[in-house]
Amino acid sequence: xxxxxxxxxxxxxxxxxxxxxxxxxxMGHRAMYWYKQKAKKPPELxxxxxxxxxxINESVPSRFSPECPNSSLLNLHLHALQPxxxxxxxxxxxxxxSVRGLAGYSGELFFGxxxxxxxx
Amino acid sequence: xxxxxxxxPEMSVQEAETVTLSxxxxxxxxxxxxxxxxxxxxxxxxxxxxxxxxxxxxxTENRFSVNFQKAAKSFSLKISxxxxxxAAMYFCAYSGQGGSEKLVFGKGTKLTVNP
Numbered sequence: 001x002x003x004x005x006x007x008x009x010x011x012x013x014x015x016x017x018x019x020x021x022x023x024x025x026x027m028g029h030r031a032m033y034w035y036k037q038k039a040k041k042p043p044e045l046x047x048x049x050x051x052x053x054x055x056i057n058e059s060v061p062s063r064f065s066p067e068c069p070n071s072s073l074l075n076l077h078l079h080a081l082q083p084x085x086x087x088x089x090x091x092x093x094x095x096x097x098s099v100r101g102l103a104g105y106s107g108e109l110f111f112g113x114x115x116x117x118x119x120x
Numbered sequence: 121x122x123x124x125x126x127x128x129p130e131m132s133v134q135e136a137e138t139v140t141l142s143x144x145x146x147x148x149x150x151x152x153x154x155x156x157x158x159x160x161x162x163x164x165x166x167x168x169x170x171x172x173x174x175x176x177x178x179x180t181e182n183r184f185s186v187n188f189q190k191a192a193k194s195f196s197l198k199i200s201x202x203x204x205x206x207a208a209m210y211f212c213a214y215s216g217q218g219g220s221e222k223l224v225f226g227k228g229t230k231l232t233v234n235p
Contacts, residue, residue: 031221042211042225043165050221090165094221107153107215107223111165 006091006112014120015081021115023074023091031055032074033109034066035090043090049074081119088114122147124214126226133202134234140187141197141229143212153215154188154195155223160208168210171195199231207233 004025013019023032031050035043048056049068063085065077074091092109123146133139145154152173159165171179171188178186183200199206212226 033221040209040228040230042228045222048221056221107155107213108167108170109157109165109223113164 004091004093004110004112006089006115008115009113010116010118012118012120013078013081015083017081018077018079020078021076021089021091021117023076023112024072025093025110026072027093027110028071028095029093029110030071030096031094032068033090033092033094034064034074034076035092037088037090037114047076078117081117083119086117086119088116090114122149122152122214122216122224124212124224124226126210126212126229128229129227130230130232132232132234133199135202135204137202138198138200139202139231141199141210141212141231143195143197143226145193145195145212145214145224147193147214147216149216154186155213155215156184156186156197157211157213157225158206158208159211159228160205165211169197202233204233204235207231 007022033048034046036046037043045058046060047066052068052071063080067075091112094109095106125144127142131139154171156168157165158168169179169181169184169186171186178188185198187196209228209230211228214224
């Protein structure tokens with residue numbers, strides 16, 4: 001199984017709603033990521049979880065709240081979003097490595113198809 | 121901070137021809153990884169090819185190959201025998217020493233393949 005599965009594929013929400021995006025992988029990868037991607041732009045890193053602990057938060061507004069319940073699941077909780085938050089949200093995972101004695105990650109990201117979010 | 125620059129916002133190629141996408145990067149690290157990712161329209165992003173900086177030999181994957189010039193900090197992607205399915209956004213990306221959790225992406229090149 002080499003898939004990263006994201007649900008829902010499409011989500012429309014109002015600015016007062018609370019919703020969640022979900023991501024799942026069963027490749028045994030220990031790093032999981034949330035990216036935000038606007039049209040014709042590269043993905044922008046939001047959060048990284050490493051071994052189920054938040055390791056990187058790229059100064060994302062608190063209306064986005066990540067959660068990693070276990071090594072296979074990653075959630076992104078959404079609350080009080082703004083129309084400018086409309087975007088494609090990508091989940092990705094990568095495997096841990098040891099390269100010449102240095103622990104890290106392979107840099108090869110496995111991406112899901114994304115959740116397209118529209119905030120009205 | 122590391123940066124990745126893709127100077128060609130758009131490129132086009134005729135089917136069966138060869139095209140080269142450019143990428144330059146800036147880093148003070150000596151050990152790192154470079155990647156090309158492909159994102160077809162409305163489909164998921166996938167890794168095309170990966171290069172480890174300590175390896176002098178250029179990486180190849182079937183019709184995809186790179187020209188890695190470490191001193192010049194250049195990492196171009198050559199696609200041979202272009203196919204319609206190669207049409208996509210191509211992102212060049214950098215990962216730091218030991219393979220870090222954080223990828224630095226270029227702005228992307230949109231490749232069109234003409235029949």
